[in-house]
Amino acid sequence: MGKVSTFSPEQQADNTSSKVVAALERLSEAFRVLLWQEATQYGLSPIQIQVLTYLLHYPEEKRTVTSLASYFNMTKATISDAVKSLEQKKYLVRKASVTDTRSHSLQLVKEGKAIAKKVERFAQPLEDSVAQVxxxxxxxxxxxxxxxxxxxxxxxxxxxxxxxxxxxxxxLKKGHYCSVMKSTLKQADLRLDCTHFDVRMEEA
Structure with a gap:
């Protein structure tokens, strides 16, 4: 008999890891619902909202199609389609790189920044829930x-x-430790996206 599915209530009853996976799947559904609701309200697609939010907060050197594709785990073609649509909506423009004419950074115009600040609030219900913990x-x-x-x-x-x-x-030599900040980090100090980040040599 094959392995019982993680999503089977019978499997979950006595398997904590299955319950955790199912719980994460429910949370991802909530994220998708909130994203779709916001997208529908403003006539955007979910990925367009995510692109707008990203461009609002990340530095110019990271505002490229390649960086967006890596960040969202999507193909460059998918990101390019979203960017093209946002260009047509006149929310962003492309700025040619000074050092590489084949590369462009993506710049939000005034209207793009305004709409980005509105749509990025889609995750607020989730943040409010986490704040209760x-x-x-x-x-x-x-x-x-x-x-x-x-x-x-x-x-x-x-x-x-x-x-x-x-x-x-x-x-982990001294607990969670950062050699840039030269300090031990509490769990709450851990960063999911850090400006000091430099990939480990074995992963480069």
Missing amino acids: PVKEQGVLLEQLMQLIYQLNQQEITTTQHMCFNCQYYS
Whole structure:
């Protein structure tokens, strides 16, 4: 007899890991629902909202189709289609690189920044729910989720995230430790996307 499905209630009853996976799947459904609701309200697709939000917060050198594709684990073609649509809506423009004329950074125009600031609020209900969890437990939850993400990175299911566990400056010699900040990090101090990030040499 084959392995019982993770999504079988019978399997979940006595298998904690199956229940965790099912719970994560329910959370991903909530994320999708909120994203679709926001997309419908503003006449955008879910990926267009994610692109707008990304461009609102990340530095110019990371505002490229290649960076977006890596960040969202999508093909360049899919991201290019979303970018083209946002261009047609006059939310962004392409800016040629000074050093490489074949490369362009993506720049939000005034209207694009305005709509990005509106649509990025789609995840607020999720953040409000997390805020109800005691602060100390939020740190524990963050660490556990980052461990799961790290394992998926290691299996090459998702692209390497710019977080502590993938960074050459991070170590566990003194607890969670960052050699750039020269300090031990509490669980809540761990970063999922850090400006100091530099990939570990073995992953480069």
